Amino acid sequence: MSEFQNVRFEKIGGVGVITVDNPPVNALGPGVREGVIEALRLGNEDPEVFAFVLMGQGKNFIAGADIRQFGKARPVSTHVSAKALESSQKPVVAAINGFALGGGLEHALACHYRVGSPSARVGLPEVKLGILPAGGGTQRLSRLIGPELALEIILSSRHIAAKEALDLGILDEIVDAKDLKSAAIEFAQKISALRPMPRTSEKMTCLDAARANPQMLSLLDNALSQKTRRLRVHDCVIECVKASLFMDFEEGLNLERTHMAELENSADSKALRYVFFAEREVKKVPHLPPDYEPSRVASVAIVGAGTMGSGIAVCFADRGVPVTVLEASPENLERGLAKIAGLYAARVKSGKLTQSAMDEALKLIQGTLNYTDLAQCDAVIEAVFERIDLKKEVFTQLDAVMKPGALLLTNSSAIDINTMAQCTKRPHDVAGAHFFAPANVMKLCEIVKGDQTSVEVIARAMKMGGDIGKVTVLSGTCDGFAANRSRAALVSEAMLLLEEGASPYHIDQVMREFGYPMGPFAVSDLSGLDVSYDTRKRRAAANPNFRKLHVPDHLVELGRHGQKTKLGWYRYEDGSRVPQIDEGLMPIITALNRELGVEQKVFSDDEILKRLLFASVNEACKILQEGKAYRASDIDVMWIYGFGFPRHRGGLMFWADTVGVQELHRQITQWHAHYGERWRPAELLNALLLSGETLRELRSTAF
Numbered sequence: 001m002s003e004f005q006n007v008r009f010e011k012i013g014g015v016g017v018i019t020v021d022n023p024p025v026n027a028l029g030p031g032v033r034e035g036v037i038e039a040l041r042l043g044n045e046d047p048e049v050f051a052f053v054l055m056g057q058g059k060n061f062i063a064g065a066d067i068r069q070f071g072k073a074r075p076v077s078t079h080v081s082a083k084a085l086e087s088s089q090k091p092v093v094a095a096i097n098g099f100a101l102g103g104g105l106e107h108a109l110a111c112h113y114r115v116g117s118p119s120a121r122v123g124l125p126e127v128k129l130g131i132l133p134a135g136g137g138t139q140r141l142s143r144l145i146g147p148e149l150a151l152e153i154i155l156s157s158r159h160i161a162a163k164e165a166l167d168l169g170i171l172d173e174i175v176d177a178k179d180l181k182s183a184a185i186e187f188a189q190k191i192s193a194l195r196p197m198p199r200t201s202e203k204m205t206c207l208d209a210a211r212a213n214p215q216m217l218s219l220l221d222n223a224l225s226q227k228t229r230r231l232r233v234h235d236c237v238i239e240c241v242k243a244s245l246f247m248d249f250e251e252g253l254n255l256e257r258t259h260m261a262e263l264e265n266s267a268d269s270k271a272l273r274y275v276f277f278a279e280r281e282v283k284k285v286p287h288l289p290p291d292y293e294p295s296r297v298a299s300v301a302i303v304g305a306g307t308m309g310s311g312i313a314v315c316f317a318d319r320g321v322p323v324t325v326l327e328a329s330p331e332n333l334e335r336g337l338a339k340i341a342g343l344y345a346a347r348v349k350s351g352k353l354t355q356s357a358m359d360e361a362l363k364l365i366q367g368t369l370n371y372t373d374l375a376q377c378d379a380v381i382e383a384v385f386e387r388i389d390l391k392k393e394v395f396t397q398l399d400a401v402m403k404p405g406a407l408l409l410t411n412s413s414a415i416d417i418n419t420m421a422q423c424t425k426r427p428h429d430v431a432g433a434h435f436f437a438p439a440n441v442m443k444l445c446e447i448v449k450g451d452q453t454s455v456e457v458i459a460r461a462m463k464m465g466g467d468i469g470k471v472t473v474l475s476g477t478c479d480g481f482a483a484n485r486s487r488a489a490l491v492s493e494a495m496l497l498l499e500e501g502a503s504p505y506h507i508d509q510v511m512r513e514f515g516y517p518m519g520p521f522a523v524s525d526l527s528g529l530d531v532s533y534d535t536r537k538r539r540a541a542a543n544p545n546f547r548k549l550h551v552p553d554h555l556v557e558l559g560r561h562g563q564k565t566k567l568g569w570y571r572y573e574d575g576s577r578v579p580q581i582d583e584g585l586m587p588i589i590t591a592l593n594r595e596l597g598v599e600q601k602v603f604s605d606d607e608i609l610k611r612l613l614f615a616s617v618n619e620a621c622k623i624l625q626e627g628k629a630y631r632a633s634d635i636d637v638m639w640i641y642g643f644g645f646p647r648h649r650g651g652l653m654f655w656a657d658t659v660g661v662q663e664l665h666r667q668i669t670q671w672h673a674h675y676g677e678r679w680r681p682a683e684l685l686n687a688l689l690l691s692g693e694t695l696r697e698l699r700s701t702a703f
C-alpha cells in the first residue's frame with residue numbers, strides 16, 4: 001500500500017484500488033488530482049496490476065472540485081487528472097457510492113467503466129455555481145449519452161439517481177451496495193483483458209445524433225427560453241455542447257477551458273459560490289453544544305386549518321409525517337380538511353401527483369376538535385388568526401395538554417414570540433415557525449427565537465423544517481421578524497417613491513431587470529393591498545411616528561385591492577395580469593401628489609434600485625445590531641428563498657458589498673439629511689465604515 005495526500009493506493013487481486021479520502025465529501029482539494037495521477041503512474045508501471053478501481057472513502061465518490069479553490073491558482077486542473085484516467089494503459093473502473101458531482105462525475109466519465117451502488121447519485125451542478133463542467137464534462141457527457149440529454153442535465157444541475165444513470169448509459173452496472181469495493185474489484189478483474197478499452201472521448205454518439213437530426217444545432221440553441229437563459233454561463237454551456245457535435249475532442253476541451261477562465265472570475269459565479277456556502281451556514285445553530293443531536297419530529301399537530309394551517313399540514317404529510325389538525329368547530333374542521341384535500345387534488349389534476357400518492361398522504365391527516373388528541377405529538381404549530389388574544393388562549397390550552405418536551409411553535413408572522421411563551425409554564429419550548437404563503441409551495445421557513453427559547457428547541461425546530469424540505473433560517477423576535485422586517489423597508493421606499501413622481505411600472509421594470517421574477521407592485525397585487533393596509537393601521541396605532549403611505553392607502557380606500565378585485569397597481573382580466581400599464585392609475589397618483597404638495601422629480605433606474613435596496617440593507621444592519629438575526633449571510637438566504645432575490649446577485653448583503661460600504665454609507669447619510677429619520681444610518685454601518693469589514697461576513701454579537 002502507498003500513501004499520497006488524500007489519496008490511497010493499494011493492490012488487491014491484481015487490481016490497483018485508488019481511494020480518494022478527503023473528508024467531508026471527497027472534493028478535489030489540493031493534492032487529490034495529483035494523488036490520482038501518481039497512483040495511475042505507479043499502477044501502470046507495476047506488472048502485478050492489470051486494472052484499476054477509482055473510489056471514494058466514506059459516503060461519497062467525489063463531490064467535485066473544491067469550491068473554495070476557485071479564483072485561486074490550481075497546479076493541476078480537473079481535465080488533466082481526467083485525461084490521465086482516460087489515457088491509462090490499464091482499464092479504470094469508477095466505483096460510485098453516494099455523490100459523484102461536477103469534477104467527480106467528470107473523473108468517472110473519463111474512466112473506462114462506471115459501476116455504482118443503488119444509492120449512487122451523479123450530476124454536473126456547475127451551472128448552479130456560475131461555471132461550467134470544464135474537466136471535459138460538456139464533451140464527454142455529450143459523447144456518452146447524446147447532446148440533448150447532456151445539455152438538459154448540465155443546465156438543470158440536477159442529481160440523477162443510479163437507476164436513471166444506468167438507463168441513460170452513464171453507469172454500466174449497478175452493483176452490490178454492501179460491498180461496493182469488492183464488487184468493483186470483481187468487475188475490474190472481469191474486464192481487465194478486454195481491448196480496445198472504451199474511451200468516452202472517442203465515442204461518436206454526438207455525431208450520430210447530429211446525423212439523425214439535422215436540426216440538432218437549433219434544437220440545442222433553443223434549449224432554454226429567453227426568460228430562463230439570462231446568465232452568461234447558460235450561453236457558454238450551450239456553445240460547448242454544440243461544439244461536441246462538430247469540433248474534435250481536444251478543441252472542445254479548449255473551448256471549455258476558455259469559457260471557464262472567464263466564468264470563474266465573473267461576478268455571477270462569485271455570488272453563486274457565496275450562496276452555496278451561505279446555504280450551508282444557515283443550518284448551523286449558534287451556541288449549540290457540539291455533541292447535541294436534535295431528535296426528529298415524528299408527529300405534528302396543527303391548530304387552525306385556514307390557508308396557512310392547511311398548507312403546513314400538506315408539507316408534513318408530503319414527507320410521511322402524521323398530522324393532527326385541530327379546529328374550533330365541526331364546520332371549520334370540515335372546511336379545513338376539504339381545503340387540504342383540494343390542495344392535493346389540484347396537484348393530481350396537474351399531473352404532479354398520482355391519485356394513490358394523494359390517498360396515502362390524506363391517510364396521514366386526522367382532524368379533531370379536542371386539544372387532548374394533540375397531547376402525544378412531538379410538535380404543535382399554532383396557525384390561527386393573527387390576533388393576540390386568540391393566540392394566548394391557544395397556548396394556554398397547549399401548555400395544559402402537550403407532553404413534556406413537545407415543541408410549541410407559532411406560525412405568527414409578526415407577534416412577539418414572548419407573548420405566547422408567557423402563557424405557558426415552559427417558555428423554553430416555545431418558538432416561532434414562520435412559514436411563507438403559500439406554505440406548501442414556498443421554500444422558506446423562519447424559526448423565531450423568543451427570549452427564553454432553549455437552543456436545543458431551536459435546533460429541533462430547524463431540523464424539523466429541514467426534514468420537510470424547507471430552507472430553515474433563524475430569526476429573533478421583533479415586529480415582522482428578520483425576513484419581512486428587512487423587506488418592509490424596500491416596500492415602504494417603493495411606495496414613497498410614488499409620492500415623488502415615480503411610476504410603479506418603472507419601479508417594477510427596474511427590479512425585474514435586476515433579476516427579480518416580479519417587481520414589488522406586482523407582488524403587492526398578488527398578496528392584496530388590503531393586507532398591508534391593515535398591518536400599517538396596526539403599526540400606526542402602536543407608533544406615533546409611523547410614516548403614512550398615502551398612495552397605497554388611497555388605492556385601498558378606492559377599492560383597488562389587487563388581483564382579487566381585478567384592479568390594484570395593474571389590471572386583471574380572466575385571472576391574469578394585463579401587461580400594459582393601467583391608464584387609470586397614474587392620474588390618481590398624480591392628483592394625490594398634488595394634494596400632498598410633494599415636489600415631483602424624474603428618477604433614474606440606478607436611483608430607484610438604490611433607494612429600494614439601500615433602505616433594506618440599512619434595516620438589515622439594524623436587525624443584526626439588535627441581535628434579531630445571527631449572520632448577514634442568513635439574511636441573504638432569506639431574501640433568495642423568501643422574496644425571489646436573484647440568486648446570481650448573492651443576496652441583499654452580498655450585493656451591498658459589491659456597491660461598497662463607503663458608497664452605501666455616503667448615500668444613506670445624504671438621504672438621512674434630506675428625508676429624515678427613516679434613513680438614519682444603522683450604528684453597525686457606521687462601525688463598518690471605520691473597521692473596513694464587509695457586510696456579508698457580519699455576525700451579530702447580540703444574538
Ligand code: 3HC
Nearest residue numbers: 027063064065066067078099101102103125133134135280
Ligand atoms: N467544495 C468544497 N466544500 C464542499 C464541497 C465542494 N465541492 N461540497 C461540499 N462541501 C462542504 C460543505 O461546504 C460542507 O462544509 P461545512 O460542513 O463546513 O459546512 C460540507 O462539505 C458538507 O456539505 P453538505 O452540508 O452540503 O453535505 P450534504 O451531505 O448535505 O450534501 C453534497 C453533499 C450533495 C455533495 C453537497 O455538498 C454538494 O452539492 N456539494 C457541491 C457539489 C458541486 O457543486 N460540485 C461541483 C463543484 S465545481 C466542479 O467540480 C468544477 C469542475 O467541473 C471543474
